[in-house]
Amino acid sequence: MPELPEVEVVRRGVERWVVGRRIESVQVLDPRSLRRHEAGPVHFAQELVGAVVSDAVRRGKFLWLPLAAAPGAAPRDALLVHLGMSGQLLVKDPELPDEKHLKVRLELSERPGTPSELRFVDQRIFGGMVLDLLVPTDDGAPGGLSATGAPLVPARAAHIARDPLDPAFDADRLHDRLRRRRTGLKRALLDQSLVSGIGNIYADEALWQAGLHWARPTDTLRRPETHRVLEAARAVMERALAAGGTSFDSLYVNVNGESGYFSRSLTAYGQAGRPCPRCAAEGRASLIVREQFMNRSSYRCPACQRTPRNARF
Template sequence: MPELPEVEVVRRGVERWVVGRRIESVQVLDPRSVRRHEAGPVSFADELDGAVVADAVRRGKFLWLPLTGTDGAPPREALLVHLGMSGQLLVKDAELPGEKHLKVRLGLSERPGTPAELRFVDQRIFGGMLLDRLVPTDDGAPGGRSATGAPLVPVRAAHIGRDPLDPAFDEGLFHDRLRRRRTGLKRALLDQSLVSGIGNIYADEALWQARLHWARPTDTLRRPETLRVLAAAREVMDRALAAGGTSFDSLYVNVNGESGYFARSLSAYGRASLPCPRCAEAGRSTLIVREQFMNRSSYRCPACQRTPRNARF
């Protein structure tokens, strides 16, 4: 499933190729991909037709495109996109054949040297698109990472916490809320209402870098430890961004259809029975272990990330 770095790579591509262009045609090829738009696919197409994409904004794994009309009035609604497990936003030339799992096709106004279509492709159909009303942010800060920094957020994304790469992210508030959760650390990091954008892959990588066990009770964390795991999450995701994200198969690509290469730099996730890189540098031969966690897997080094006595599994 795409996580924050992957969605940010897509956002930057949309910002470069789509922002400022008018939507001149809308084709909904599979109504299931707009099922969250309560008024239905015909209304979805009618409302989008003629709108201008004013910005590309991301908070956590949520991506939205604020829309203006031909009158240039401030955006009041946005095209909200959730990639789910296999969703892709692709910028393509109109004459190219449609992808096997193409769900929505948006024709864009002409811009020299720029592909004319924005396509939503989704193999597993867990993602989708909808039009949603924009509301002011609770704190008056920008809704998320964007070019304009407008303090607006779609109604359906307003409950999502800010992510560690957001300049408005409040570390002190996060630490206080984290300690009140009284749960395991990784479970808290995956709670998108507490902190957004950290999924299974980057949680394991951040915890490995911070030398903290995934079952560490949150109410025992000292502020320096909280700051350490936040710093680790930022550093890991910044490196993933530089590599274009993490791709394990063809389901994650950027808007040009290219895969990310951060999987080659992972230190813990997916490395069961392989040496811990940090231990190897120190001359130890500790192997990464895979453990069950919330119907998925967690990876850690038994030497660097020792199990706490009061672990919350």
């Protein structure tokens, strides 16, 4: 599944190529990709045609395009895009052949030197699109990372917490909430109602960088430790952004069809049996191990991420 940096790479591409353009026509090739839009494909197309994409916004792994009636007008609703396991947003020239798993095509107003189609491609059909009403944010801050910073968020995404790359993210507030929970640290980091955008890959990377075990009880965390793991998560994501994302699956590509390659720089996730870079640098011999976690895998160094006595697995 695309992680936060992948979605941010897509958001930046959409911001560059799509924002400010009018939607001229909509073609739905597979209604299953609109299953979250209860009013159906006809209503979806009717509502989109003529709308102007006023921004591209991301909170965690949620991406949405606010829609206005005219350039400069205030948006009332948004096109919310779920990438799911394999969803892609591609900006393409109409002359180029359709992708095998093309689901929805939006024709955009002409802009010199810019492709005029926004295509939603999804092989596994876990993603989709839906039109949703924009509502005010509960804290009055911008809905998410965007150019305009409007304090609006789609109603379906209002329950999602802010992510560590969000300028309005409050680390101290999260620490207080973690201290009230009786759960393991990684479980909490994956809880999108507490902090969004940290998936399995980046949780392992952040925990390794912070030197904390994934089963550390959250109610025992000290404030500096919470800040350390959040700063680590932010640093890992920023490195991934600089590298274009983390692609283990050829299905993930950005809006120009280019895959990310941050997977080459991972220090913990997927590195079972390899030396821990920190231990090696300090002259110790320790190998990264793979452990079972919530029906998936978790990776850590047993020497510098020691199991706490009161671990919550």
